[in-house]
Amino acid sequence: MKENRWISLAMIAPALVIVLGLFMFPLVLSIQQAFIEPEGAGIGMANFVKAFALYGKDVLFTIVIVTVATALTALVSISMGGFLILSSGKYTVWILRWLFRMPLFVPFVVVAQMMRTFLAKFGLFNSLLMTVGVLTPDTATGWLDWRGIIFAFVWKQSAFATLVIGGAMASLDRSTIEAARDLGASKTRILLEIVIPQVKTTIAVTMVLSFVMMLSVLSVPIMLGTESPTMITVDMAWRVNSYRDYGVANALGVVSLLMASSVAWFYLRHAAREKEKAYG
Template identity: 55%
Template structure:
């Protein structure tokens, strides 16, 4: 009895510790999520698919645009994270590694709304990037073009999220057993081969975690597409804000949100399935 009482008290204490977190998740995430999903399929006459059909009919181009932009940005972020993390781990120039460590982290401390404004100034037709290229003689002033379109969104997402994923990947690479790396070097393997065949496979779970988190974050960003891409097609977050602010059309906005949930849920399901398989194999 004493043992059962002690176990019950321990469980109760643990529950009390996690209760604030559970309540926060419930009220600030699960309740709005459930409300949004329900009203995406609910109308005056009961359950309906009309809101979802209307959302896709009006914004199908934006759905595919959003998916392509986020998937492309995720892929480029993964590539840059491997390159930067690999050089931080395998690089032989101390000063170059030191500068890279200091430089790549800066976007971590910049909010998306500030990043959008920075890129709006940097990528405009008369912005800093074109001014530097013209002053350097790389191109003529008449050749300057604005990148305030899908390219600007892609560049901003990659610039903002690469440090986050790189921080995770570089930390995982630094924790690896160096003996395998040194053994590969002793038999003549180059840095690129060591990176791709030895280092990357071992940090792949960490890399996938960072990329999925970045995918979800980019899917939910409103400020960047609104500030950079003032044309169509655009991202679903802009469409949702437009339906609510201009029309007060919450059902269609909720339907667009459901499409966003679906696009993120597929990625989360694939990641969880992969993790379960790896644990089962172990």
């Protein structure tokens, strides 16, 4: 028994060392430096005061952008997942599955570069709108601002969310779906009243992961967000690269950690309540 325990520890040791060395140790060090006063004058909140004085609007902007992008990602992924499992069009499903796999293999930095061309004033997106008569060259405007950031986030993250949520939907027992169809229920009603309640835990987990992922991206806001305010990942990079101000950068990092932790805490609290209802 003891030999098996040592073998198990030896097997997980490399992964544990990597997690501790590359994630936990830098995290603890970053939190520690965030509370160190400038010039090493002790422990205090000076870095946080300076961070909110300089970038308070950016913190609010980040929360709004990531929240809106997460909500739109949920809407797109749930709609597409439901369509893929409820649609009877073989070729339509095949095309959509192929299209939604593409963003999975494209890193965020490439997405940002693609969107700089796609969402420019006379880029492909506006050119398509001009072709169908929605816009004219005089009324066209570029989307290289907060709209472009949200568009890029949703396009990239919806593929991952659709893969996870659609997979959970596809694994459901189809007897209830077929029964609802036989009773004349529409696809929308089946999706809202039968499918979604059974995969709501998967949806919640996927949205938490999507929120955290979009919160940590630097390339998209730095390449598409040409105006102020901007996201705090850009502010952190600016403080380090331009001023070597690690204190304020780490303070902003702690703020982003609190944002991510609050979303995870909300999900865990909701999951705990659901379990209490189920077993209570």
